[in-house]
Amino acid sequence: MSVSEHIPSLTSEFVSTASGYQALREQARLVQVKLPDVDTPMWLVTRYEDMKEILGDSRFIRDAAKLSDQEGSSVVDQMIEAYGLPPEFGDYNGILVLSDGADHLRMRRVITRAFTAGRINALRPTLERLTRELHWTLSANGDAELLEEFCYPLACAAICELLGIVEVDQPQVRKQMMDAISGEPGRLVPAFTSMVERSKALIELRRENPKDDLISALLRVSEEEGDFDEKQIVAIVMVLIDTGVGPAAHFLADMILALLDHPGQLARLRDEPQLLHTRAVPELLRFTSSVPVGAPMYATEDLDFAGVRIQRGEAVIPGILAANHDPHEFSDDALSLDVSRELGTGAGHMAFGHGPHYCIGAALAQMEAEIVIDRLFLQGAAPELAVNRDELEFAARPGDGVHLKALPVRL
Known part of the structure; x- marks a missing residue:
């Protein structure tokens, strides 16, 4: 039996279970693991402080191509092939998500000039209206499936509004978005191609007729930057x-399910609505950690980290869910939801990552959560599950853990 056969595999079910990391965390600060359909073993980071340190350590990079002396495909290339993603997916991801150092910092600087707090805050009235209208429509029917009929339309609308896609075109774009993120090659590949072509058409339209949207802002920045x-x-x-x-x-x-699962915490939030922005939403981000693992990073040199000797070219994968439930950071009740929990400095959690690749959409996600909680839970009677809790269905998504298939409720 080879040594690699002893390495635990991070199945989709495992990476989505906070308690599943406990044994690995107790075993060592870094544990060698494998992802399904990926041959390359990786070091999993399970502790909060270690992740915070490694995500800011320039000795680890996301772009495996910079390690030209290494043989074999990168972890990301293997995942793209295994999950049937088009090769262009890696090309576009490489521009921002998988870039490092000066190239990444420059791109980040360019984007933040257009992706401003003012632009995000300006979306609030529109998202509040859309949330209200969706809630009214679903409430009129009594029963609703919140994931497909509420959460996805709202998330899609937020991105469409940000990009300047007019409301009449949003249903078609939402379908393309749903196909593009389905994980099903038969839907994903044509949708990905269509979204690229739609983006190019929108860019051309905004060149001729600029608006107050992100595409127009990026075009203005590109004229100033020259090579953008x-x-x-x-x-x-x-x-x-x-x-x-x-x-x-x-x-x-x-987040909705977590509040329904914890009626005591929901009652406290209803009694103390001032907790919503400052503590409840950050705690829900920590508790749910809907993206369980981050992008792999590669060591640029042989080094010692967290008691482990890591060789040049070896991959390290941030266990976001594991870090967000680390009892060394969040005490013995790390697996519990506490809407009054006072988190540490900064975001206080790793749901949006840390360091140079900190999620640029963090403020938008937080705002969407605040609007939804306020509408569903604070302004009237809270929804109730329309099925028994153990009847909810979950599905594994390649490389992305296990997620709800549907959230049926009574409104």
Whole structure:
């Protein structure tokens, strides 16, 4: 039996279970693991402080191509092939998500000039209206399926509004977004191609007729920067769709379910609504951690970290869910939801990552959560599950853990 056969596999079911990391965390601060359909073993980071340190350590990079002396495909390339993603997916991800150092910092600086707090805050009235209208429509029927009929439409609308996609076109775009993040090659590949072409068409439209939207802002920045071109703008659009629709919708559903699962915490939040922004939403982000693991990082040199000798080229994978439930950081009740929990400095959790790749959409996700909780739980009677808790169905998504298939409720 080879040594690699002794390495535990992080199945989708495992990476989505906070308690499952406990044994690995107790075994060692870094544990060698494998992802399904990926041959390369990786070091899993399970502790909060270690993850905070490693995500800011320049000796670890996301772009495996910079390690040109290493043989074999990178972890990301293996995942793209195993999950049937088009090769162009890696090209667009590489521009921002998988870039490092000066290249990444420059792109990040360019994006933040357009992706401002003011632009995000300006979306609040529109998202509040859409949330209210969706809630009214679903409430009129009495029963609703919140994931598909509420969470996904709201997450898609937020990205469409940000990009300047007019409301009449949003249903068609939402279908393409749903296909693009389905994980099913037969739906994903044509939808990905369509979204790229739609993005290019929107860019051309905004060149001729600028508006007060993110695409127009990025075009203005591209004129000033010179070498910031259409492909990079398309990459930003695709990253926003990839990270701002599926993960956001599932976080909203997970957050709703978490509050329904903890009626005592919901009662406290209703009694103390001032907790919503300062403590409850950050705690729900920590508790649910809807993206269970982060992008793999590669050591650029032989080094010692967290008591382990890591060789140049070896991959390290951040266990976001594991870190967010680390009792060394969040005490012995780390597996419990506490809407009054006072988190540490900064975000106080790892749901949006840390360091140079901290999620650019963090403020938008937090705002969506605040609006949804306020509407569903604070302004009237809270929804109730329409099925027994153990009848809820979950599905594994390749490389992305296990997520609710549906959230049926009575409103």
